[in-house]
Amino acid sequence: MEGQENQQKSTMQVMGGLKSIHDGMGQTTRKQFRRSFKKEISVDDFSREILHGSRFHLAKAITLIESTVAEDKRTGQRLLQELLPHTGNSIRIGITGVPGAGKSTFIEAFGKYLCDIGYKVAVLAIDPSSTLSGGSILGDKTRMEELVRLDNAFIRPSPTAGTLGGVHKKTRETMLLCEAAGYDVILIETVGVGQSETIVRGMVDFFMLLVLTGAGDELQGMKKGIMELADLLVVHKADGNNVKMSKKTAVEYEQILHFLQPATPGWTTKAMPVSSTENLGILEVWKIICTFKEKLNSSGVFKERRQSQTKDWFHTMITDRLMDNFYGYPETKTQVKSLEQEILQGSITVSQAVENLFPAENKT
Ligand SMILES: Nc1nc2c(ncn2[C@@H]2O[C@H](COP(=O)(O)OP(=O)(O)O)[C@@H](O)[C@H]2O)c(=O)[nH]1
């Protein structure tokens, strides 16, 4: 009886969730959609469809996860909870590099190769800049033209909501949903600016940096921090007149890498030339990743890293929630602004200003 009630409740939640996703639709389309969904769908049915690899249901589930509507978010979380035992069985790969380094083109070539040899590949993107320009999503769609048509591939552009922190959380959860849907390889593209590569490093097993030949000293210097995050450096566009130079650059990078802290304990970061347009080095990249996984599985580092990533994620979410709770009120924002002024005028100490913001704590 109770089971039945739960079933009904979850059915309503999914239907509610779907309704709000489609609230933006015109009346007729919405009606049509409802009609096609007349057959009741419960969270259980929904998760079963995802486990069977339905891309339609996977995409809908991600929309629930990304939604800012409380009811949808709750439904999304229930789904995720149910699917959790089926997650974790993929290799998670992050790909970074400056805009124009050829990340999307590499993903197209690499993804196609992986699909060819029988894997299911999901591509996710973290590109906070794309939400501002809107440009790179369109660019990626044309660049991944062939991959997008393959049955074994699933491509999801950046969530269009808010802060990098928010994008981070949604991408992680999306990754888990993709794993439940049976994707063996998850590729996360991130643009090499600001903090996004650190965030992606914190959610993947293997991290790749795409570099080009002929970048000035200034640029090389800037990359040191990012180089220390990478498990593999790809000297990209190693084709045509660029072949010789790319090989030379790869050797130079290996020399620099020698002096840097390795990103992963027990693994030596390599540098190698690759051409995605000519399909050169693609298979070698996959071989390196397989060796990496084997080596780290047997040393235990693979599992340890995933556990510490999950722990870090938990703590980041606690911090996010506290920040939301605190800054979520317009009055707080006003109060903070005026205290800021008082601090700058020297009429209140920083400590006192903080005390003023937490009056309830003063009473205890
Ligand atoms: N010659 C050559 N050009 C490439 C290669 N990969 C990408 N490109 C070109 O580099 C440009 C930027 O590629 P894109 O994948 O959008 O870069 P992203 O911004 O890093 O995602 C495009 O014009 C691609 O055609 C490659 O392997 N060889």
Ligand SMILES: [Mg+2]
């Ligand atoms: Mg791109």
